[in-house]
Amino acid sequence: MKALRDPVVLLAAPAVLYLTLLYALPLGWLLAKSFSGPAGLTLQPYTEFFGDPFNWRVIGNTLGSALWVTVVCLAIGYPAGFALARAGTAMQIAMLVAIILPLSVGVVVKAFAWQIVLRRDGVVSQFLVALGIWDEPQRLLFTEAGLVLGAANIFLPFMILPIYSVVKLIDPRLSEAGATLGATPSYRFVRITFPLTLPGVVSGVAFVFSMSVSMYVIPSLLIGDRFQTLSTLTGRSFLFMRNEQLGSTTAVILLALAIAVVVASSWLARRLGSTE
Template sequence: MSAIRHPISGTPPRRIGTLVDKTALLAGPGLLYLAVLYAVPLLLLLLQSFRSDDGGFTLVAYTSFFGDTYNLEVLARTLRVAFLTTLLSLAVAYPTAIAMNRAKGIWLTVFLVALVLPMSLGVVVKAFAWSILFRSNGALNQTMESLGLIDAPIRMLFTETALVIGAANVFLPFMVLPIYAVLRQQDDALQHAAASLGASPVFRFFHVSLPLTLPGIVAGAAFVFSLSISMYVIPSLIVGETQQTLPMLIARSFLYLRNEQLGSSISAILLIIAIAVVLFSSWLAARLGAKE
C-alpha cells in the first residue's frame, strides 16, 4: 500500500518530519556555539545592569542614565549620527547600485571589486585614513587651498560632519549590495513598458523603480543604522573624546570609571535600540513585500 502523501507537495508526512529533524540536528552546533559565546554573556551583561550592590534588583542605573542631561545628549548624538550616516549612504549607494545594474562584463567586475575589496581592510585602517585626510594639513585642506577655494585651513577633524562622512564611507557596501540585489531581480521590460505608455524618466523612477527597490533600501538602511549606532573605532579616531557616542560611553564606564552597572545599562539601551531597528525593518520589509 503506497504511503499517504501530502495533498499539495506529494511528500509523505513522515518524510517531512525526518527532514525537519535532520535540519535541526545540522543547526544544533551553530546554535550551541551562539548560545555559549554570545547569548549567555549577553544575558549576564543584562542581569548586571539590574543588580544592586547588595545583590538585589534595582533600576538605579537606568534612572541615573536618563536623569543625566549629558547622557541624553550622547544618546541624541548617537541617533543623529546614525540617521545622517544612513541618509548619506543611501544618497551615494542608490546611483551606485543603478550603475552596477547597468554595467556589463568587465565594468561590472570593476564595480564589484571596488566595492568589496575595501571591506577586506580593517576598520581601524579606513578610519585612520579619514582622520589623516581631515587634518588641517591634510589632503582636503591642501587641495582646496591650492585651488583658491579657502584662504586658511578649515577645521574638519573632530567634527560631527567628518564622523558622518567617514562612517558612511566605511558602511557604504552594506547599503549598495541589498539595493543592487533587488535591482538585479527587476525585469527590464517594466521600464520599456512604462516608456511605451509615455511615462517620463522621472515618472518611471518614482512610480516603477523606486517602489520596487524599497525592500532593498529598507534592508540596507537597517544594516547601516545598526552598524552606525554601535561603532566605536570610527568615532574614537575621527572625533575623539570631544563628541562621545554610546559605545564610547560604554567603554569609558567599564575601562575608566570601573562602573560595570552603568556600562551594562548603557549596553542594554544600545541593544534595545538595535533590536527595535531590526524588528521595525523586518515588519516594514514584510509589508512592502505583501504590497508587491
C-alpha cells in the same frame, strides 16, 4: 526525544553551543547587571541614566550621527547600486571588486587612514580649497562632519549591495513600457522604479543604521572623547571608570536601539513585499 536525534538538529548543535557560550550568556549577564542593585532587582540604574541631561545628549549624538551616516550612504549608494546593476560584465566585475575588496581591510586601519585624509593638509581640505568652497585649508578631523564622512566611507558597501541585488531583478522594460504610455522620466521613477527598489533601500538603511549606531572605533579615532556616543560611553564605563553597572545599562539601551531598527526594517520589508 525523536526530534533531538534528527541529523539536522545535531548539525546545528555546535552553532547553538557556540552562540550560547559567546553571545547568550554574556548578554544575559549584561541584562542582569543592568537591573541589579544593592537590594536586588531594580530600575534605579535606568532612572538615574535617563535623569541625567548629559546622557540624553549622548543618545542624541548616537542617533544623530547614525542618521547622517545613513543619509550620506543612501544618497551615494542608491545611484551606485543602479550603476552596478546596469553596467556591462567587465565593468560590473571591476565595480564589485572595488566595493567588496575594502571590506577585507580592518576598521582600525581605515579609521587611521581617514585621520590622515581629514587633517588640515589632507586630501579633502585641499580639494575643497581647489573648488573654491574654502578660502584656506581647514581641519575636518575631530569634527562631526569628519566622523560622518569617515563612517559613511566604511559602511557604504552595506548600502550599495542590497540595492544592487534588488535593482538587478527589475526588468528594464517596465520603465520603457511607461515611456510608451507617455509617462515622464520623473513620473516613471516615482511610480515604478523607486517602489520596486524599496526592499533593497530598507535593507541597506537597516544595515548601515544598525552598524552606525553601535560604532566604537570610528568615533574614538575620528572625533575623540569630546563627542560621546552610547558605544564609546559603554567602553569608557568598562575600561576606564570601572563602572560595570553603567556600562551594562548603556549596552542594553544600545542593544534595544539596534533590535528596534532590525525589527522595524523586517516589518517594513514584509509589508512592502506583501503589497507588490
